[in-house]
Amino acid sequence: MAPPSRIGTTGRRVCPLSALASDLPTPFRHENDRRSFKAVLNIVSGLLGLSLLAGFVGALSGLGGGVFIVPGLVILAHMPMQVAVSASLISVVATSAGASVAFVRDGWTNLRVAMILECATVTGALVGAYLAGVVPHKVLELLFALMMLQSAYFSLIQHRDDNVPTSDRCCTWLGLGGEIENVDGTVSSYGVVGLPWGASLMVAAGFMSGLLGIGAGALKVAAMDYFMRLPLKVSSATSNFMIGVTAGAGALVFLARGDVSTVVAAPVALGVTGGSLAGSRILPRANVRTLRLLFVAILLMIALEMAWRALNGI
Amino acid sequence: MSRDRRIEDQILRKWTPLILRTLLLISAALLVLGLATMGSSAPGYYVRRFRAAQLGVSHIRQEWYELGKSALSGDPRSITMFGLFVLTLVPLGRVGFTFVLFLRERDGVFALATAYVLAALIAGIMLGRLG
Numbered sequence: 512m513a514p515p516s517r518i519g520t521t522g523r524r525v526c527p528l529s530a531l532a533s534d535l536p537t538p539f540r541h542e543n544d545r546r547s548f549k550a551v552l553n554i555v556s557g558l559l560g561l562s563l564l565a566g567f568v569g570a571l572s573g574l575g576g577g578v579f580i581v582p583g584l585v586i587l588a589h590m591p592m593q594v595a596v597s598a599s600l601i602s603v604v605a606t607s608a609g610a611s612v613a614f615v616r617d618g619w620t621n622l623r624v625a626m627i628l629e630c631a632t633v634t635g636a637l638v639g640a641y642l643a644g645v646v647p648h649k650v651l652e653l654l655f656a657l658m659m660l661q662s663a664y665f666s667l668i669q670h671r672d673d674n675v676p677t678s679d680r681c682c683t684w685l686g687l688g689g690e691i692e693n694v695d696g697t698v699s700s701y702g703v704v705g706l707p708w709g710a711s712l713m714v715a716a717g718f719m720s721g722l723l724g725i726g727a728g729a730l731k732v733a734a735m736d737y738f739m740r741l742p743l744k745v746s747s748a749t750s751n752f753m754i755g756v757t758a759g760a761g762a763l764v765f766l767a768r769g770d771v772s773t774v775v776a777a778p779v780a781l782g783v784t785g786g787s788l789a790g791s792r793i794l795p796r797a798n799v800r801t802l803r804l805l806f807v808a809i810l811l812m813i814a815l816e817m818a819w820r821a822l823n824g825i
Numbered sequence: 826m827s828r829d830r831r832i833e834d835q836i837l838r839k840w841t842p843l844i845l846r847t848l849l850l851i852s853a854a855l856l857v858l859g860l861a862t863m864g865s866s867a868p869g870y871y872v873r874r875f876r877a878a879q880l881g882v883s884h885i886r887q888e889w890y891e892l893g894k895s896a897l898s899g900d901p902r903s904i905t906m907f908g909l910f911v912l913t914l915v916p917l918g919r920v921g922f923t924f925v926l927f928l929r930e931r932d933g934v935f936a937l938a939t940a941y942v943l944a945a946l947i948a949g950i951m952l953g954r955l956g
Contacts, residue, residue, distance in 0.1 A: 519831060548864050548865055548866050548868050550868060550871075550872050551863070551864035551868045551871045551872065552864060554872070554875055555860060559898065562923055588879070589879050590878060590879060591878075591880075591881040594878050594879075594881065600910055601912060601913060604912055604913055604915060604916060605852070605912055605915075607916075608848070608849050608912075608915045608916075609845075609849060610847045622923065623935060624937050626923060626927075626935055626942065627938055628921075628939050629938075629942045630938050630941050630942055630945075633945040633946065633949075634943050634945060635950065636949075637945060637949050637952060640949070640952075641952055648881075653883075685934065689934065706955045713894075714939055721854065733926065740832050754914040755915060755916045755919070756919070756920060756942065756946070757917065758916075759913055759916030759917060760916075760945060760946055761949070762913045763913055763917075763946060763949035763950050763953060764949045764950075764952050764953040765953065766909065766950075766953065767949070767950045767951070767952070767953025767954045768912065768953035769885050769886030769887065769953075770884070770953075770956070771906075771909060772874065772875075772877075772906075773859070773874070773902055773905040773906050774863075774871050774874045774875050774877035774878065775875065777856045777859060777860055777905045777908065778860065779856070780852075780856060780909070780912060781853060781856055783891070784849075784853075817847075822948065
């Protein structure tokens with residue numbers, strides 16, 4: 512069933528979220544166009560607030576800030592997809608750098624797996640970022656909606672049991688297996704399998720990252736968890752470590768092309784990083800299961816909104 | 826744990842966080858400085874560029890040396906752009922560091938893999954320059 516719509520003030524059909532956004536007093540409207548320090552403060556604080564929230568929700572849901580900041584900028588700040596994607600990619604680099612500090616200290620990151628898989632993700636990211644400059648923004652919005660549905664799916668499915676496999680021949684030759692420290696201080700070894708499958712999915716994850724301005728962490732973790740059979744903590748930490756490089760490859764294409772709006776990207780990078788740091792502090796005390804269900808509902812709503820906008824040419 | 830793995834572990838736990846934190850702090854300081862000077866000295870420019878971005882006009886291409894020169898002379902937009910560049914260089918710096926690590930370990934396969942990632946990141950800049 513199509514989502515309910517109504518006629519907006521401009522006479523165009525708008526989806527509920529857009530209608531709500533257009534009724535809210537936001538700092539992104541032209542009424543605030545006095546060329547003064549206060550006007551700048553209004554816009555910057557609006558962008559900071561939006562990106563803080565996106566980073567916070569992204570960290571709590573485990574999906575990353577990019578999934579929330581892109582639709583936030585498109586729906587609430589009325590930015591075209593390409594501007595939102597470039598700002599988001601830069602914020603993903605910042606968030607990943609901040610978060611991976613904690614992960615690498617805990618020793619959960621597998622550097623060798625990360626470096627091998629980064630070969631696949633950066634290749635996909637370069638192609639994606641290049642195409643993001645030429646693909647019509649309505650197509651990008653539709654693809655974003657589909658990506659959100661996929662993220663919602665990966666958030667809901669159960670992770671497999673942690674039966675540690677023995678490394679297959681290829682992974683043994685590359686020395687991809689590793690060790691992790693258990694809670695009681697003992698050390699366990701783990702093996703790695705299915706590198707070709709994992710690498711293939713990483714090309715897709717990199718492509719999505721460059722094209723849609725996200726970290727694609729859900730897909731990366733799923734690939735390492737299901738196909739390469741890495742322990743979940745190692746998958747999450749290694750994925751976080753890789754996200755920065757993947758997003759960095761895409762961001763460099765946008766920056767070198769001159770397609771990054773500094774006035775949008777700077778406050779967004781600061782806000783998303785701050786929000787995700789706050790979210791990751793609260794995460795250990797939060798009821799993750801309930802939160803995940805709530806965020807999946809939010810994801811589905813935003814996905815519907817983005818699809819509606821794309822299909823109706825809004 | 827083998828000697829190679831111990832070096833890797835030390836690089837990961839000690840040096841990587843240090844590099845990441847330092848670059849993050851530098852870029853955050855540059856972004857705050859750029860935004861503050863833009864808001865105080867050129868608020869009209871900020872609002873105009875924000876509206877242009879809403880209309881999909883965000884394209885400003887500048888040569889690297891020009892960017893560095895104008896950032897040093899205190900141009901708020903260039904300072905902000907420079908902060909964004911430093912931020913994007915975080916992964917490039919980290920991969921470069923890992924490349925040196927694998928070279929020191931004489932690990933040919935991983936040095937090659939890291940060199941490929943490094944080359945791809947640099948290719949990204951060239952791809953962007955091509956349009």
